[in-house]
Amino acid sequence: MDILLKNAQIITLNENDDIIREGSIGIRGNKIDHIGSGEQDSDTGYSKVIDCKGRTVMPGFVNAHNHLAMTLFRNYADDMNLMDWLFKKIFPLEDKLTEDAVYWASLLAMVEMIKSGTTTFSDMYFFMEETARATSESGMRAVLSRGLQGESGEEGIDYRLRENLELFDKYHNSFNERIKVMLGPHSVYTCGEPYLKKVAAKSRERGIPIQIHLSETGEEVKNCINKYGKSPVKHLDSLGLLNEGTVAAHCVAVDDSDIDILAARKVNVVHNPGSNMKLASGAAPIVKMLGRGINICLGTDGASSNNNLDMLEEMRMAAYLQKVHTGDPSALPVNEVMRMATAGGAEALGFESTGSLEEGKTADIIVLNTKKAHYYPKYNIKSAIVYSGSSADVETVIIDGSLVMEGGCLVTLDEERILYETQKWASKLTE
Ligand SMILES: [Zn+2]
Structure with missing residues (x-):
């Protein structure tokens, strides 16, 4: 379907950071083939024309x-510290999960993400074939990893790594390259050294990037130093797991020498302010890392430590947290945080053809209704979205040139059925 969005205010996030006061975007196939101000000469040639008057x-x-x-597990176990929450509440429940549960729960996350304007996500979990199936159905763009855990390189635990490699062979660059696959070693505290070495070797051999939780808490760092004599960053670096394609989540408890390594290896860092605040993990030194040229992106982490998947809210929390952390109200300004939530993530996940609105780029686009009281009077539209916007303002979502939500109605997913099935599973898991 060729789509024309007309009469829209457009935040391009291109190199010049152009904002078009009133213009149009033409989409042919999955690409943006026209973007500009003023009236589009003619609506003809587009099978779908969406009037975006009052929209951004x-x-x-x-x-x-x-x-x-x-x-x-959303709202199942709250107000606990990371290790107690993980080992006493989450891991026991995860042992009871089935493929069907993961399929429906993945769809639930996708409903929430699409409705709040997320077009791409990165996931680390298990029964990932089910998440891949859900992704193909929803039309979303994704990086998928099988979460890897294990103490040694022995046979018994190799099935996880094998599953991750099978996932790669089957789904990497599938569905018009909407799905990519990475290796997902969980963390230094759930993966022993021989196991991490094995993952590093596979990553090099097959050219598959990794994503990992890294230095999420002070406790993780302390235990790692006790066990290996070095910080998690230095430990992973010595095992060859840090390089240009690596995506490291959290990086809260990192010192200057850790940051030097992350910068030198060109590691992508994912900031998860909501999860870090809720679990009292601390504030990642984002301003410092940005200053060192590290690519920072933004994530919500799982819904049970956040407890939603709302990227608009995450942007605001990121900005506020850095201001409090540095004591400087100019820290992490609007332009920076919006870049983290879009192009920063696209770059980290290998979807460089998305993340900004430019001719020739892949069409992953959202339309927000900004004709609402909390956007008035109008000064700076980016500030308005970050500081006063709401995910409920997202009306229309286009991914890979296809409509997945139009005027607030989901096109690809049956929300009612998904809510029903996930509630059924929640009752079954906790009975
Ligand atoms: Zn996580």
Whole structure:
């Protein structure tokens, strides 16, 4: 379907950061073939024309760190520290999960993400074939990883790595390259050294980037130093796991020498302010890392440590947290945080053809209704979206040139059925 968005205010997030006061975007196939101000000469040739009067159009959000199926544990165990929450509440429940549960929970996350303007996500979990199936159905763009855990390189635990490699062979660059696959070693505290070495070797051999939780808490760092004599960043670096394609979530408890390594290896860092605040993990030194030229992107983390997948809210929390953390109200300004939530994530996940609105780029686009009281009077539209916007303002979502939500109605997913099935699963898991 060729789509024309007309009469729109357009936040391009291109190199010049152009904002078009009133213009149009033409989409042919999955590409943006025209973007500009003023009236489009003619509507003809487009099978679908959407009048965006009073609306603002911008690139879709990229949620660069998530565990989709953890939507099933949303509001199940709150107000706990990371290790107690993980080992006492979450891991026992995860043992009861089935393929069907993960399928429906993944779809639940996708309903929430699409409705709040996210077009791309990165996921690390298990039964990932089910998430791949859900992704293909929803039309979303994704990086998928099988979460890897294990103490040694022995046979018994190799099935996880094998599943991750099978996922890569089957789904990498599938569905018009909407799906990519990475390796997903969970963390230094759930993966032993021989196991991480094995993952590093596979990553090099097959050219598959990795994503990992890294230095999420002070406790993780302390335990790692006790066990290996070095910080998690230095430990992973010594094992060859940090390089240009690596996506490291959190990086809260990192010192200057860790930051030097992350910068030198060109690691992508995912900031998860909501999860870090809720679990009292601390504030990642984002301003410092940005100053060192590290690509920072934004993620919500799983829905049970956030507890939603709302990237608009995440942008605001990121900005506020850095201001409090540095004592400087000019820290992490609007332009920077919006770039993290879009182009930063696209770059980290290898979807460089998305993340900004430019001719020739892939059409991952959202339309927000900005003709609402909380956007008035109008000064700076980017400030208005970050500081006063709401995910409920997202009306229309286009991914890979296809409409997945139009005027608030989901096109690809049956929301009613998904809510029913996930509630059924939640009752079954906790009975
Ligand atoms: Zn996580």
